[in-house]
Amino acid sequence: MPHHLEAARIAAIVAAELAPASIGIALFGSVANGTDHPHSDIDLILAADGASGVQVKQVEGRMVTLTRKTPDDLAAAFTRPWEAVTAVAAWRAARILTDPQGTMHRLRTEAQAWTWDALAAEGDRWAAAALVGLAEEVHKVCGMLARGRARAAAANRAVLALQLGQPMAAAHRILVDSENDLWDALADAAGPAWARAWDDAAGVSGCDHERGCAAALELYRLATARLDTHLDGDDRAIVRTARDLAAATCTDKDH
Structure with a gap:
């Protein structure tokens, strides 16, 4: 059968x-x-x-x-x-x-x-709030890289790659009937820069460890660019601080 x-x-x-x-x-x-x-x-x-x-x-x-x-x-x-x-x-x-x-x-x-119409505003607020919680992972990736703790940096890089999926799916109004389909759908919706960074961060592309960590930080930066306007006060400050740290670390790795 x-x-x-x-x-x-x-x-x-x-x-x-x-x-x-x-x-x-x-x-x-x-x-x-x-x-x-x-x-x-x-x-x-x-x-x-x-x-x-x-x-x-x-x-x-x-x-x-x-x-x-x-x-x-x-x-x-x-x-x-x-x-x-x-x-x-x-x-x-x-x-x-x-x-x-x-x-x-x-x-x-x-x-x-x-349809997403009735839930769109709430979806953006929830997705933006998720970036506040994930700001700590950005700090961890950067800190562990600086201290040469490869496994810890890799673990937190994986957290970013995986846990940014649902918030960004809501931000892009994606619907999938299985999480197995989420990653391809998000790559298509978020564009080539996101797709490249996700492939590097998740190990699809086979890049080296430091490049994979930098890619996870780039995912956070891209998510912030999409959702920053839905934050205010301390939440916005937390996310922007993490975004700037991610950008600075990525620049250091590129030179």
Whole structure:
């Protein structure tokens, strides 16, 4: 049996077992949209009352990820920019497996009608605020480089490359149904300078360590250029200080 059909069969079996304890079950991710590979996990969302959580199971040799949330929590993802980036498109592509009360169909209908318009301003504010938290990583990269602590600098460089993804996706109004698709979508939306810096920072290009660290700092500088106007007061000062430190460190590495 082709791996996609096999995964769908396993999802149906698991959904049937869980149906009595749920309000609805939907298949998400690569199996739902037909882009899975033989090692893809099977993502199931369970709408259910009670505590939320994630459980990972192995069924017939395949990893099955069960995410349990209340209907209210599932709907709230459409109002949170940090979740909407992936939640909206994921719901649009979802395959509903059980839905006795129509909850899952209502959520998918809401996703299909959703646009960034109502959330754009909040998305920019949230994305800009994320730069405040990541300013410390800029200082760490620069400090660890100065002290010759390569592993620590590399770890913080990776934090910047990864954690800038969701804020910049919100800033560029990106929707993807899987985080696996986020990085290519962001490279396309943010432009060649971002794409080159991300490839260097993440190790795609195979550049040397110091160039990779400088690239992570460049990502922060580019994010600041996009989001600085949505900050004020101490937050703006924190981000601009980190931006200037990043720029100065990059200049030092270039000479």
